Amino acid sequence: MSEAVVKTEAKRMHFSTSHYGAPAPGEGSVPGRRQAIMKTRVLFACLLIAASFLLATPAGAQTIRVDATPGHATNSFSPLHALGAGVDRLRRGAVDKIFIPPNLNESLAAGWGTVSYRQNTDLHVEAWHWNPAGTWSDPAGRGYFTGDATPTGMIRHSFAYPLPHRGFTRNQGTERGYSRLTDGDPTSYWKSNPYLTRAFTGEDDALHPQWAVVDLGSRKEVNAIRIAWAEPYAQTYQVQHWTSEDAMDKPTQGAWQTFPAGGVAKGGGGTVTLKLGASSIKVRYVRVLMTASSNTCDTHGPGDPRNCVGYAINEVYVGTTTSDEAFQDLVLHSPDQQQTATWCSSVDPWHAASDLSEDSGDQVGLDLFFTSGITRGLPAMVPVAMFYGIPEDAAAQMAYLSKRGYPISYVELGEEPDGQYMLPEDYGALYLQWATAIHRVDPTFKLGGPVFQGVNEDIKVWPDAQGKTSWFGRFLDYLRAHDRLADLAFMSFEHYPYEPCDVTWSSLYDEPKLVSHILQVWREDGLLPAVPLFITEVNIAWQTAQTFVDVFGALWLADYVGAFLTAGGQATYYFQYLPLPLSRGCHDSWGTFGMFTTDSDFRVKQHTSQFFASQLITREWAQPVDALHQVYPAASDVRDSQANVLVTAYALLRPDGQWALLVVNKDQNRSYPVQVVFHDASAGSDRFLSGQVSVVTFGSAQYQWHADGKNGHASPDGPAMTSTVPGSANTRYILPAASLTVLRGQVQ
Numbered sequence: 001m002s003e004a005v006v007k008t009e010a011k012r013m014h015f016s017t018s019h020y021g022a023p024a025p026g027e028g029s030v031p032g033r034r035q036a037i038m039k040t041r042v043l044f045a046c047l048l049i050a051a052s053f054l055l056a057t058p059a060g061a062q063t064i065r066v067d068a069t070p071g072h073a074t075n076s077f078s079p080l081h082a083l084g085a086g087v088d089r090l091r092r093g094a095v096d097k098i099f100i101p102p103n104l105n106e107s108l109a110a111g112w113g114t115v116s117y118r119q120n121t122d123l124h125v126e127a128w129h130w131n132p133a134g135t136w137s138d139p140a141g142r143g144y145f146t147g148d149a150t151p152t153g154m155i156r157h158s159f160a161y162p163l164p165h166r167g168f169t170r171n172q173g174t175e176r177g178y179s180r181l182t183d184g185d186p187t188s189y190w191k192s193n194p195y196l197t198r199a200f201t202g203e204d205d206a207l208h209p210q211w212a213v214v215d216l217g218s219r220k221e222v223n224a225i226r227i228a229w230a231e232p233y234a235q236t237y238q239v240q241h242w243t244s245e246d247a248m249d250k251p252t253q254g255a256w257q258t259f260p261a262g263g264v265a266k267g268g269g270g271t272v273t274l275k276l277g278a279s280s281i282k283v284r285y286v287r288v289l290m291t292a293s294s295n296t297c298d299t300h301g302p303g304d305p306r307n308c309v310g311y312a313i314n315e316v317y318v319g320t321t322t323s324d325e326a327f328q329d330l331v332l333h334s335p336d337q338q339q340t341a342t343w344c345s346s347v348d349p350w351h352a353a354s355d356l357s358e359d360s361g362d363q364v365g366l367d368l369f370f371t372s373g374i375t376r377g378l379p380a381m382v383p384v385a386m387f388y389g390i391p392e393d394a395a396a397q398m399a400y401l402s403k404r405g406y407p408i409s410y411v412e413l414g415e416e417p418d419g420q421y422m423l424p425e426d427y428g429a430l431y432l433q434w435a436t437a438i439h440r441v442d443p444t445f446k447l448g449g450p451v452f453q454g455v456n457e458d459i460k461v462w463p464d465a466q467g468k469t470s471w472f473g474r475f476l477d478y479l480r481a482h483d484r485l486a487d488l489a490f491m492s493f494e495h496y497p498y499e500p501c502d503v504t505w506s507s508l509y510d511e512p513k514l515v516s517h518i519l520q521v522w523r524e525d526g527l528l529p530a531v532p533l534f535i536t537e538v539n540i541a542w543q544t545a546q547t548f549v550d551v552f553g554a555l556w557l558a559d560y561v562g563a564f565l566t567a568g569g570q571a572t573y574y575f576q577y578l579p580l581p582l583s584r585g586c587h588d589s590w591g592t593f594g595m596f597t598t599d600s601d602f603r604v605k606q607h608t609s610q611f612f613a614s615q616l617i618t619r620e621w622a623q624p625v626d627a628l629h630q631v632y633p634a635a636s637d638v639r640d641s642q643a644n645v646l647v648t649a650y651a652l653l654r655p656d657g658q659w660a661l662l663v664v665n666k667d668q669n670r671s672y673p674v675q676v677v678f679h680d681a682s683a684g685s686d687r688f689l690s691g692q693v694s695v696v697t698f699g700s701a702q703y704q705w706h707a708d709g710k711n712g713h714a715s716p717d718g719p720a721m722t723s724t725v726p727g728s729a730n731t732r733y734i735l736p737a738a739s740l741t742v743l744r745g746q747v748q
Contacts, residue, residue, distance in 0.1 A: 061673045061732040066651045067633040068678040075568050075631040079622040080113035080378060085577035086537050089120035089361045097602045099372050103579050106604045110595055110611055111618030115375045116536045116573040119383030122415040123173025126160035127351050128385040130366060130397050137304055142352035149396035151403050155365035161355040163388060165191040167212055167344030172419030179342040181212055181316050184333030189230040189314045193346035194306040201429045206291040208426055210311050214286045214318050215341040220330055223280035224321045226273045230312035233269035236292035238262055239276060242285035248343060248421060251462045252469050256287055269294060273327055286318050343421050349388045370406040379409035386414035386430050391437035399441045412492055415451045418459045424471045428478030435487040446489035454496025454542060456514050458521045473525040491527050492534040500541035501586035508666045509644040511559045516567035532570035539575050544593055545585035550705045551738055554613035558740040559664045561617050562650025565631050579604050582710050590712050606717050612698045620696045620742040621662040627655035638672055647672060660744040665735040673732035678747050689727030690748040696722045699739025
């Protein structure tokens with residue numbers, strides 16, 4: 001093996017960004033680099049790499065086997081369009097500090113290509129004014145807002161408006177704000193979305209029943225409900241209880257059962273107290289299910305037909321009646337998160353200029369987004385607000401972007417309907433209205449969704465009349481029934497594979513199975529093979545912790561990207577692209593959604609492990625050009641005593657003719673010498689990397705995180721190490737403990 005190392009060269013990964021016109025990160029971008037320290041680190045790393053190759057012996061080697069048979073590629077992609085990143089809402093005051101050349105150049109140096117603009121206002125039950133300039137349906141500065149489609153000044157900032165007719169106390173996107181159903185204010189009210197009524201869907205209202213759920217917190221004796229109806233009220237409705245423990249998050253483990261006297265066929269509005277049965281029933285969840293409206297007008301008057309459809313409730317009370325018919329309420333009424341929790345089917349997007357919240361954050365202005373350089377000039381994925389917007393506003397937004405000439409790849413409709421507890425038929429009804437409006441602007445826009453939360457299994461909902469519980473399956477059924485499957489140009493979802501506070505090192509073993517399984521789930525739900533699958537927001541978990549910035553984060557990211565593309569995914573968008581400071585996460589550890597540590601003004605201090613992993617993926621494994629790469633299956637026989645795969649490998653045939661393997665060693669304590677075999681079944685032969693093989697490694701020897709609260713830091717903080725070795729059938733490539741490695745060269 002002494003002849004296996006012809007040249008070993010360690011260097012900092014200052015990848016040229018000439019493809020994109022951004023400076024390399026080493027060009028004065030990160031302070032605190034001292035040349036003497038760097039030289040010492042490089043020399044030490046060189047010695048380590050050389051020693052590891054010299055000490056390796058063929059007898060101890062294990063195998064990575066690539067199925068290189070022509071025609072056996074599982075996928076193909078262009079890195080500039082398939083390897084992207086996401087930009088989300090920022091807190092007030094952050095946009096102007098982050099969107100400056102030094103910070104943006106740091107992000108660009110990671111090598112990600114296309115960008116997805118994340119639409120956060122839907123999660124928080126807010127209306128998004130993508131353009132601060134526009135018109136209200138009511139000239140008094142209230143009602144339904146449509147942004148100005150005509151470009152004038154630059155849109156640098158855009159803001160959100162909490163909805164005054166909200167029916168959620170909380171959902172899986174927000175724990176701020178409160179429901180008007182149990183706020184104790186008899187003049188406030190929840191109102192359902194008018195776009196889910198016959199006037200807009202063209203379907204009977206009974207096909208889109210609206211509902212409000214009250215959670216009493218635990219099982220309690222209930223035999224009565226008091227509903228203070230607003231206008232419009234329900235003429236036909238049922239009061240129901242859930243038969244099991246969790247109505248909202250375990251929707252298939254119980255059923256809604258109407259109370260013995262819970263059916264109302266000729267409701268007259270006003271405040272009504274219903275005796276639900278002769279005796280009380282011990283329940284936790286109570287639902288009011290509404291199927292026919294009075295179509296009377298709400299407090300905003302008859303001037304707008306949207307004011308006069310749907311359902312509205314001032315306040316709801318659940319409890320018991322005594323023998324003398326006195327009502328005893330079990331609901332806590334309070335204008336904050338202390339109120340008894342409620343959920344609702346939808347919310348009327350009516351709001352007023354005065355509803356703007358100063359602490360609601362800043363959705364980056366669309367002009368700033370497209371002109372700052374963060375998109376590299378590539379077509380970007382943009383969202384439109386749907387759950388709490390109106391189709392005219394979505395159409396105006398897309399008309400604005402078209403007039404500006406900004407390149408658009410895809411348009412996402414809404415965000416996280418599953419987290420909003422929206423039923424698939426309701427999402428489908430809105431989706432088709434929005435698709436119609438947007439395609440009037442440009443029929444070539446590629447629309448998609450539903451932008452699910454990060455899930456690992458099929459999303460289940462309360463059974464429909466046929467007993468079907470698959471959310472996505474029922475959404476596809478809705479499109480199919482309306483002959484509109486063609487309006488779904490792509491399917492998108494988020495991927496946060498782990499419970500944030502339960503992540504351990506062994507969690508790494510699960511990622512390849514998790515991501516390949518969820519892709520299979522969507523196909524089994526009925527998604528056509530021709531419709532691409534995008535993960536438009538992805539990281540380890542939905543709450544940050546030290547795992548994001550430790551070497552764990554780098555290994556997970558590489559493993560995820562390789563597994564996703566091998567399983568047939570078409571595009572992934574790393575989250576978060578922009579520099580953000582460390583924040584407190586699980587178990588009082590600190591981490592960040594992103595690739596950097598920053599000071600309080602968002603100036604980059606250090607690269608974190610996911611930055612280096614990003615560079616290996618986008619610059620060393622993939623070739624940073626707009627050309628197809630072919631993905632071939634690869635597997636290793638490196639396992640532990642529990643049969644966990646310790647080494648995973650992902651193989652590309654690049655357009656430059658080289659083969660590149662992205663290899664992840666998840667063993668924290670042991671390095672492995674491996675033989676790499678390229679098997680061609682059609683020729684019945686094995687081939688091997690030959691000539692000078694590039695070996696780029698990043699792992700625990702190059703990067704170690706030191707926890708210190710908000711002052712946590714990495715030392716050493718890179719660089720990744722590059723070496724060259726001669727490839728042959730006898731070459732054994734060393735995979736250091738807890739590392740990711742790219743092997744690249746010609747195969748003969």
